[in-house]
Amino acid sequence: MGERPVVNFHIGAPRLASDVIHALARTKLLRGDIGHKTIAKTEFQKHLRGIINSGSKSDLSQHTLPDTVSTYLADLQDYSVVVGSQHAMLGHPKEVLSAGLLPPYAVARSAQLCKLLADFDLNLHLVITNQLDYLTGLSADFQKPFVPTDFVSGVPSWTELVHKIQAACPNHQLIVWDFERPESVLLPFALAMFNIFETDIQQLNAAIVRSLASKEFAPDPATTEAMPEHLIEEFDDQYERDLLQIETIENTILFRSDSLPQDMLIKFPVQT
Template identity: 25%
Template sequence: MEAKPSLTMGFLSLVTANRSMFNLHLGLPGIIPDLLHSVSQPGILMSEGLPQVLSRQLWREQFRGLINAKRKEAMVDVSAWRKIETAIASLSVHGTVAASQHSLLGGAEDCFWKQSVLPYTKNRIGRISDIFTDVPVTFHLTIQGQFDYLYEVVSRMPEGKGFPEPRITPSWAQLVRRIRTAAPRSRIVVWDFEHPEKVTLAFLISLLDTTDDKIIDALEKYLLNIPQPSKTLLSNHKITGISQSWIDKLDFQYERDLAEISCMENVSLILPENVPEEFHR
C-alpha cells in the first residue's frame, strides 16, 4: 500500500478510535452479508493474537435465540443467559471480536413493506445492550441510497414473483436514532456504501480494529481478487411500477439522512469521499 504515512495513520486512527471489545456489523440486510466471514481464513487472520471473528455457528448456538426471543421468553431462560455469559467471558480473553449479522434487524422486506422500518430494531438492539452490559460494543451500520437499495432488493426477488408497492419511505437517520435509544452507551459507526470500492477495505480495518500493516496488506490483496459489491447502475433510473416522484423522494431522503446522521452525537459517519485513495480498491 503506497501512501503518505501521516495520511494513512491519521485515517487509521479515525476508523479505529474509541475501540470496543465487540464490533458488530448489523446491516442493512443484504449489504455485504458474507464479507467479514470470507476474510477469516488462512493467510489473512489465522494467527495467534490477531483479531478474531465470531463464527456463524457460535452466533447461532449462543446468541441468536436469546436476542430474537420475545421479552417474556428471554427473561425466564436462565440457561440461555448463563451460556451467553460463558461465551462472552471466553471471547473477552482474546481482545477485540468482530461479528457480522447483516439480517439481525430483520429482512430487506422489513425496510419498505412494514408499518415501520425494521420493526424488530428496538427489542433486538436492547437485548444486545443487556447481554453486553459490561462489555463495550460498537455497532457498524452499512447503508445505501434508498432507491439503489430498493432496486437491489427487487432484483433479488425470484423470477415471476410480483413486486408489491412499497408502503413506506425508510429513513436511515431515524433507524440510527432508534439504535442509539436502545443502546445509549454504545458507539455507532455508519458506513455509506454508495461506492463500495472506496470504503470496503476501511470498513474491514475498522471492524477488525487493526492497524497492522501485514493484515491490511493481506485484506487489500484478498479484496482485489473477489467480485466487488455491486453498485446499481441504471440508465433510466427507474423501477417498473414506481413513479418518478417517489423515486425522487427516495433520493432526497438519502441526502437528508446523511446530513442528519453527520450531526448526531456518539455517531461516526464514514463517507466514500472521506476515505483516502490508498484504501480504495
C-alpha cells in the same frame, strides 16, 4: 483485570458487508491472529440468535443465561477484539421490504444485543446505502416485487432507525457506514471492524478483492428502468438528507464514502 475486549458488531444489510467480513476472517491474514475472534454464523445461531430475537420478551437483567451461552461469552473474554456480522439481525429482509427501513423488532433486538454484550467494549456498525438501491437489491435477492409507490407516506428514512438504535444502546458507540460507493469504504470498514491499523494494506486489499469475486456492488439497473424520474430523485434526495442529519446525531460517527481518503479505495487488478 485488564481492559475489556472490544466487540465490533455489524448489523443490518446489505449482505455485501457481512460476506466480506466472514470471508476476511478465513484468510491467512487474520486466521492466525490469536487476539482476534470472528463470531461464526453457526456460533451466532447456536448461542446468541435466540436470545437476541426474544427482544423485549426477555429481560436479561432478570433472567439467568443458559450455561452454554454464559460459557460462550466467557470464552470471548479471552480475545482482545471480537468481530460479529449479521446482515439480518435487525430483521429478515422480507420484513424490511414490508416495513421500510425499520422492521418491527429492530430496536428491541439492538437493545438485547447491547445487554448481552454489556461486559464488552461494544461498537455497533450500521451499514446503509441509497434506499432505492437497498430495497431493490433486497427485492432481487428474495424475488419479491418492489413497488416504490407502496411507500405512500414518502421515502423511508435511515435517520429514524439511527435515532432509535442510539436510544436503545445509549452506552455504546454507533458507527454508520455509507455504502453508496462500496469500493470507497470497504477497506476502511474492514480495518475498523477488525481493529487492525498496522497491517499490509495491499494484502488486505487483495483479500477483499478475492471475497468480491462473484458479487455485484449494485442491483441490476433494469429494476429501476421503468421507474418515474421524479421517484428516483425523491430517493436520492432523502438519502442525502439522511446523511446530513446522521452527521449531527450525538454519539454517532458517520463515514461517508465520498469523503474517505483516495488511498483507501479498493484497487482491482487490471483486466487484460
